[in-house]
Amino acid sequence: MRRETYNEFRHLCRAHNLAVTHQRQRIFEAVASRPGHYSPEEIYEQVKQDLPSISLATVYKNLKTFIEAGMLREVSLHHGAWRIDANLHPHHHLVCTRCRSILDLDQDLLAPVKLRGKLPSGFKLEKFSIEIQGVCKACVASESRTHN
Numbered sequence: 001m002r003r004e005t006y007n008e009f010r011h012l013c014r015a016h017n018l019a020v021t022h023q024r025q026r027i028f029e030a031v032a033s034r035p036g037h038y039s040p041e042e043i044y045e046q047v048k049q050d051l052p053s054i055s056l057a058t059v060y061k062n063l064k065t066f067i068e069a070g071m072l073r074e075v076s077l078h079h080g081a082w083r084i085d086a087n088l089h090p091h092h093h094l095v096c097t098r099c100r101s102i103l104d105l106d107q108d109l110l111a112p113v114k115l116r117g118k119l120p121s122g123f124k125l126e127k128f129s130i131e132i133q134g135v136c137k138a139c140v141a142s143e144s145r146t147h148n
Contacts, residue, residue, distance in 0.1 A: 005033050016069035026050055027062045028071070037075050037083040037093075037102040075102055092129060096136035105132065 009028045013020045030046040031038060044059040063084055066072040075083035075093060087104055094103040113128045135143075 005029050008032070012069075012071045016071060018065065018069060023047075023051060023054060023058060024062050024065075026054075027059055028066065031063075031066075031072060031084050032086040037085050039081040039083055041081070043084065090127075093131050094136075095131055095133050096139055097133050098135055098139040101136050101138075103136070105130075 005028070006025070009025055009032070010020055012018075012028075013024070018024070026047045027043060030043045040060050040063055041056065043063070044054070044056045047054055047059060063072065067074050067084075070088075073085040073088060075085050081100075083102060085104075090107045092105045092107060092110065094105050095101075110130060113130065119125060
């Protein structure tokens with residue numbers, strides 16, 4: 001585990017009153033140590049390499065705990081599999097409608113979002129999350145190869 005990830009994990013656990021366990025460390029590292037938006041199954045496959053006895057249920061349970069504590073974020077469920085995001089900085093997402101890949105888009109690249117009307121009564125706004133759908137560079141390249 002990278003030293004920064006290890007220290008960040010321990011600090012976050014202390015801040016959220018969570019016990020620091022070896023399994024939790026490995027799960028957090030599997031998400032935070034590489035860029036991307038991974039499904040619990042992909043995270044499980046990576047963690048299982050170091051901890052062969054870990055269960056998929058344990059990975060799911062800890063991911064939910066991390067999300068509830070604010071240590072990780074979940075990405076929209078609109079695209080099939082549940083995806084986990086370690087980037088806690090305000091940002092939006094680009095979603096490929098073909099391969100379902102998800103890329104981060106810095107919030108500064110969009111004009112400020114403003115509501116023009118009122119929200120339904122009793123709805124408490126927590127954050128804005130914009131999702132831009134399109135076709136990623138790899139899928140566009142693949143399409144042009146098949147059409148040539």
